[in-house]
Amino acid sequence: MSSDVSETVEGACAKARVGRPPVLAEQERRQLILEAAETVFFRAGYGEATMEEIARVACMSKKSIYALYPDKRTLFACLVNDIGCFSERAARSLPPAPSAIEELRTRLLTLAEFSLSPRLIKMKRLVISEAPKSPELADEFHNRVIRRGSAYIAESVVRLADERGQPIAHDEMKVARFLIGAALSDLHISLLFGEPCDVSYEAVVHKIDMTLDIAVRGLFA
Template identity: 45%
Template sequence: MTKPAPSPSDKAKPGRPPVYTEKERCQRLLRAAEQVFTTSGYGAATMEEIAKSAGMSKKTLYAKYPDKEHLFAAMVGGLWDSPWEDENATQEKDAGAELRRRLHAMVQFIMTSRQVRLTRLLISEAERTPKLARDFHDRVISKARRYLAEAVERARDEGIGPKIDDIDQMTATLLGAALARNHLGALFGRTPKATKKQLEAQVETALRLLGY
């Protein structure tokens, strides 16, 4: 009888490295990179330190990502945990409800501890390494805006909310109003972390103030 192949979740035998699928290996490397980058800073972080944090060899890390720049670019858009990458999300039949759902999801995601840490890192490195900020914009911010803009446009087309011509402007204004001072306070650590209930309340205030 053939012995079944070990599962990635099985505990590895002493002295032998654990077995990961390709996706698990990438996820582990990206999360280790995030930890090292946000703790040490982009400039001080080393590939050796990241490989060690992931519990893998430098050879494995370099086989996937040739340098820190490629690794950082993959990290900011490669953990697949944002609401606009959720393939299982069910779209609301009502355009207003769908706009509300997407705005709530975006605000909750942006305000997670992880996203706040990454934003702080990008701000601190923006002048020395502007490409990092450009990559973040292309891989995350532009997708996020499109995700919300689709709902704003649909609401307008179905006669919900104000009559607007500039979808992008309304999208930016709506998101800014929904984040309000909570995001700035989180970035500077000057205020206690907003609760889910407080964030939801601010989203509802933004929608009401802007005519939704």
């Protein structure tokens, strides 16, 4: 199977050499390398991934890769960064919601769509596997993706308390983590373990609505 993949990649490389001008803009090269790195890291795991294989999948020389990314670790950190940035962009581009509770619901759903996606789950699995050897990568990912997700939900918690004119007895970041954990953690853990679970839109909305039903009544009882 590996040789099939190899032939396909080489065929694509040959076509690319015919159809595409030989010099790509640096930004385009970076993007191609990141995509190739993602493919190789997900397929081989971080430990077994090599710069050679990434070069092959990107249809570039190893020299071109090293010119932009001095080593595998840097490449991995840039990939984590790239995925984290996507999250931030998508999350901030939502239209304003008419009420705080609708905003909170939409934001939890946005966070779910992002953090339960196959791409993020694979990335988290890689980062978790690598955490003992490369705590700085796990740290980067945790700050970029997880901490920002909580802050994003906490904003709506503050808006909700303002709108109701009732203060909340708990810190908004703690409430945000409570809500994210209550609504998403069992799906999250099941996906990390590769367990079959229902992550359809309806199932996720059902979990978020149950969470908000219990939590909002509990917070403002």
